[in-house]
Amino acid sequence: KAGVTQTPRYLIKTRGQQVTLSCSPISGHRSVSWYQQTPGQGLQFLFEYFSETQRNKGNFPGRFSGRQFSNSRSEMNVSTLELGDSALYLCASSLIGSSYEQYFGPGTRLTVT
């Protein structure tokens, strides 16, 4: 079975721009979660989607949004980028409708200049 894939792997954007990251979960997994990882804050939960609905949301500003499509693929959007948004963005999928036992993609490294 193919693992979780994320595109692009690396991205450089300028402050004020917006960015869209993509995630394809493991086949059959309907839950997709997004995380931000930084050296200072560690791994922080952004949101979780299940069956095209946002089920849970972390403590991030509204500039961070996401969606899930009928084939379970998910996208994450960050608008009005700030320098502090530079991070590794990780997507994880899980088999059932919860975030237990998550299977992560390789991440998208976003650098905001």
Add this chain to the structure above:
Amino acid sequence: TQLLEQSPQFLSIQEGENLTVYCNSSSVFSSLQWYRQEPGEGPVLLVTVVTGGEVKKLKRLTFQFGDARKDSSLHITAAQTGDTGLYLCAGASTSGTYKYIFGTGTRLKVLA
């Protein structure tokens, strides 16, 4: 706010040594997972513990869930250079609003 504190934060040991990493919280978790992350990659699931007092073994790695389901430990016997990485515990909240949180992480370096 539920927090998962890991200790130690950093650990550098020689190949062949034993080590234990701790994951502690003041809150009860319905389950805990342990992951290992290598540079430039996403975390990889190692194990899930669900029952208080549960012990699971994965080759040289032994995982234990505390009786009260508030803490967990990871013990590595005879560490190898391939064990190098960031170890993360994570748990699902038992509070009304579902939330999945990660520990602060333990960065392990095993020297040859």
